[in-house]
Amino acid sequence: MTRLLDIQNVSLAFRQRTGLFSPPNLIPAVRSASLHVDAGEVVAVVGESGSGKSTLAKMVLRLLTPDTGTIAIDGKPAQSLGPREFARLVQPVFQDPYSSINPKRTLAEIIQTPLKIAGGVSARECEERARDLFERVGLPMRLFHSYPNQISGGQRQRVAIARALILRPKLLVCDEPTSALDVSVQAQILELFNELKQDFGLTYLFISHNLAVVERIADRIAVMYRGEIVEQGATDAFFAAPTHPYSKMLLSSVLPPIPGRPLPTVSRVFELNTPRGSQP
Amino acid sequence: MTALLDISGLKVDVPGRAGTLHAIRGIDLSIGAGECFTIVGESGCGKSLTAMSVLGLLPRAAILSAERMSWKGQDMRRFSRRQWANLHGPEIAAIFQEPMTALNPVLTVGEQIIESFVHHRLGNRKAALARAGELLERVGVVPVERRLAQYPHEMSGGLRQRVMIAMALMCQPKLMIADEPTTALDVTTQVEILKLLKELQAEMGMALLLITHDLGVVAHMADRVAVMYAGQIVETGSVASVLTRSAHPYTSALLDCLPTRDQPLTPIPGVVPALFGELEGCMFRNRCRFAREACADPVPARSVGEGHVYRCLLEANEVAA
Numbered sequence A: 001m002t003r004l005l006d007i008q009n010v011s012l013a014f015r016q017r018t019g020l021f022s023p024p025n026l027i028p029a030v031r032s033a034s035l036h037v038d039a040g041e042v043v044a045v046v047g048e049s050g051s052g053k054s055t056l057a058k059m060v061l062r063l064l065t066p067d068t069g070t071i072a073i074d075g076k077p078a079q080s081l082g083p084r085e086f087a088r089l090v091q092p093v094f095q096d097p098y099s100s101i102n103p104k105r106t107l108a109e110i111i112q113t114p115l116k117i118a119g120g121v122s123a124r125e126c127e128e129r130a131r132d133l134f135e136r137v138g139l140p141m142r143l144f145h146s147y148p149n150q151i152s153g154g155q156r157q158r159v160a161i162a163r164a165l166i167l168r169p170k171l172l173v174c175d176e177p178t179s180a181l182d183v184s185v186q187a188q189i190l191e192l193f194n195e196l197k198q199d200f201g202l203t204y205l206f207i208s209h210n211l212a213v214v215e216r217i218a219d220r221i222a223v224m225y226r227g228e229i230v231e232q233g234a235t236d237a238f239f240a241a242p243t244h245p246y247s248k249m250l251l252s253s254v255l256p257p258i259p260g261r262p263l264p265t266v267s268r269v270f271e272l273n274t275p276r277g278s279q280p
Numbered sequence B: 001m002t003a004l005l006d007i008s009g010l011k012v013d014v015p016g017r018a019g020t021l022h023a024i025r026g027i028d029l030s031i032g033a034g035e036c037f038t039i040v041g042e043s044g045c046g047k048s049l050t051a052m053s054v055l056g057l058l059p060r061a062a063i064l065s066a067e068r069m070s071w072k073g074q075d076m077r078r079f080s081r082r083q084w085a086n087l088h089g090p091e092i093a094a095i096f097q098e099p100m101t102a103l104n105p106v107l108t109v110g111e112q113i114i115e116s117f118v119h120h121r122l123g124n125r126k127a128a129l130a131r132a133g134e135l136l137e138r139v140g141v142v143p144v145e146r147r148l149a150q151y152p153h154e155m156s157g158g159l160r161q162r163v164m165i166a167m168a169l170m171c172q173p174k175l176m177i178a179d180e181p182t183t184a185l186d187v188t189t190q191v192e193i194l195k196l197l198k199e200l201q202a203e204m205g206m207a208l209l210l211i212t213h214d215l216g217v218v219a220h221m222a223d224r225v226a227v228m229y230a231g232q233i234v235e236t237g238s239v240a241s242v243l244t245r246s247a248h249p250y251t252s253a254l255l256d257c258l259p260t261r262d263q264p265l266t267p268i269p270g271v272v273p274a275l276f277g278e279l280e281g282c283m284f285r286n287r288c289r290f291a292r293e294a295c296a297d298p299v300p301a302r303s304v305g306e307g308h309v310y311r312c313l314l315e316a317n318e319v320a321a
C-alpha cells in the first residue's frame, strides 16, 4: 500500500508581537506531530478548538510552512512539488462554504477554475467534466449557471467538493467540512464523501471536532491536544478503548439523543507526559 | 400549576423585497416555573425569532401577532417599552450563542455584570459587586477579583459564556432563555456549561427555555421539547415520549440522520422550503417518505396522550414501523 501522506515530526509556532521592542511570544500550535495516510484510507484528526488541527491541515495544504519536520506527498517532499503537480495530488474542502467560494462567479465557473488554471484540456472538455461532477455530487443541473447566493449551505458544500474533485486529486484535505451544516444536510454530505471515496478511489485527511461524525467515516483516528497528537489508532479500537485521558474525556462528552441519562462527568485534571504550552 | 409563559397562535411575518417571509406560523408554547423546555430544529426554522418574540426584541421589520401571549397572566402584546425593560433581568434573562456579540468589548466584565442589578435598583454598587463576586465564583470564573477587571476578549469562549450566565443571573430571573448557548463551544466545554445550567436551574428554581439544533443536548437537558420545522411546532411533549416514541416523520428522520456507529446514515433528502406566499398543508411533504396527496391540505394536530402532540396525517405508530 502506498503511503500517500507522510507527516514526520512537524512543528510550527506562531509569533505573536506583544510590543514594538519586546521579543515576540512564541505560541506552539503544532508540536512534533507525526501522522501518515495510506492510499485509500480515511484518517480523521479530532481535538478541541485551538488544539492545532487546522494548522496541521494548512501545513499539508502548503498554506503554512512547518518550522521543523517534513511532509511528503506520494513519496515526494511537499515543497519539491510544483503548484500544478501539487494541485493534482491534493485538494482542500473547508468548513465554511460561504467564504470558500467566490460569490461573483457562477457555480459552473467555480467548479472549472482549478482545471482552467491547470490547463491541458479544451474548454469543452472542461465544461463536460464540470457537468458530470455537478450531477455526481447531487446538484440539480438547472443550478449549473446560478450564483452561490442562490443556493443553500449544503449545496455550496457540494460545489466546493465538485471543485476539489475536478483535477481528480488523490488526497482530499477536509477541514470541518460539515460543521457549518444542519444535521440533515450533514448526513447527506457525509454519505456523499463515502460514495465518492469508492467511486474516485479517494484518500481523506478529515479534520473534525465531532467524534460522532468521524466514527462513521474514518478508518483511523488521531487525537490532537495542545498541539500534540496524543493518541492514534484504528477507529474500532479507539472507540472500544481510548487510552489517553483526553481521548476518554472527548469520547465521554458526546451526547447521544437518548433521554433519561445524566450528563457525563468531565474532569479536566489529567496529566500529559510532555510539558504544556502557555495556557489561555 | 399555572404557566409562567403562555403563548398561543404566535405568528411572525418579516416583509422584505422578495415578499413577506412567514417565519413563524402559529405556535403554542407554555413554560411552567422551574422546568426546562427545549426548542429543537434546523437552521432557519424560527427558533431564534421565537426567543426574540418572548424577549420583545424582534427585528424592527418583523410583525408579530398572537391569540394569546402572557407572562404570569399579563398580556405581553400590550407591553410598553418600560414594561419590557422591567421584564429583562428580574423576570426573563437571556444568553446567546456568541457571548462576544452580547458583551461590550470596551467595558470590563465587572462593569457589565453589575449594570442590570444597579439599573433595577436592587442595591447599590457595592451590593452589586458582592453579588457579582458570588455568582462568578459559582459559575467558576475565578479568581473573581482578576476576572472582574478583565475585558471580554481576554477570556476564552467558555469563560465568556460563564460570564454571560452569571450576568443573566444577577437579578434572579424566573426564566432564562438560552439560544444555542453551547453551539460555538468544544464538546467538553459544552458538557460543563450544560451541567452548570442544570445545577443553577435546580438551585434557583428557575425555568429554562433552551434552544438548540442538537438532539443530544435535548435528551440530556429537557423536561419537555418542541420540534420546529418551517415555522411550526410539528411535535411536542415530554422529552422521553417525543424522543423514544416519535410520532412525526420529521422527528424520526432527524434522529435517523445522527451519525451512529452501527447504523448507516439516513439523510433527509432535499432542503427546507422557502416560507413565502401561500403556505398550505404540511411543509415537510417535499422531503417526507410518507407523503401523500392529502398532505397538501391543512393538517390537524393529533394527540398521543399526556401532552404529546404532533401535526401529521399518520397514526402515531406508523412512523416507527
Ligand SMILES: Nc1ncnc2c1ncn2[C@@H]1O[C@H](COP(=O)(O)OP(=O)(O)OP(=O)(O)O)[C@@H](O)[C@H]1O
Residues within 6 Å of the ligand: B014, B021, B023, B041, B042, B043, B044, B045, B046, B047, B048, B049, B050, B059, B061, B213
Ligand atoms: N432580522 C431578520 N430579518 C429578516 N428575516 C429574518 C431576520 N431574522 C431571521 N429572519 C428569517 O426568519 C426565519 C427564522 O429565523 P431564525 O433566526 O428564527 O431561525 P433559527 O431557527 O434560529 O435558525 P438558526 O439555527 O440558524 O439559528 C429565517 O428564514 C430567517 O432567515
Ligand code: SF4
Residues within 6 Å of the ligand: B248, B249, B250, B282, B283, B284, B285, B286, B288, B289, B290, B291, B292, B295, B299, B311, B312, B313, B314
Ligand atoms: S403530514 Fe404527510 S408529509 Fe407531513 S409529515 Fe405527515 S405524512 Fe409526511
Ligand SMILES: [Mg+2]
Residues within 6 Å of the ligand: B047, B048, B049, B179
Ligand atoms: Mg438561531
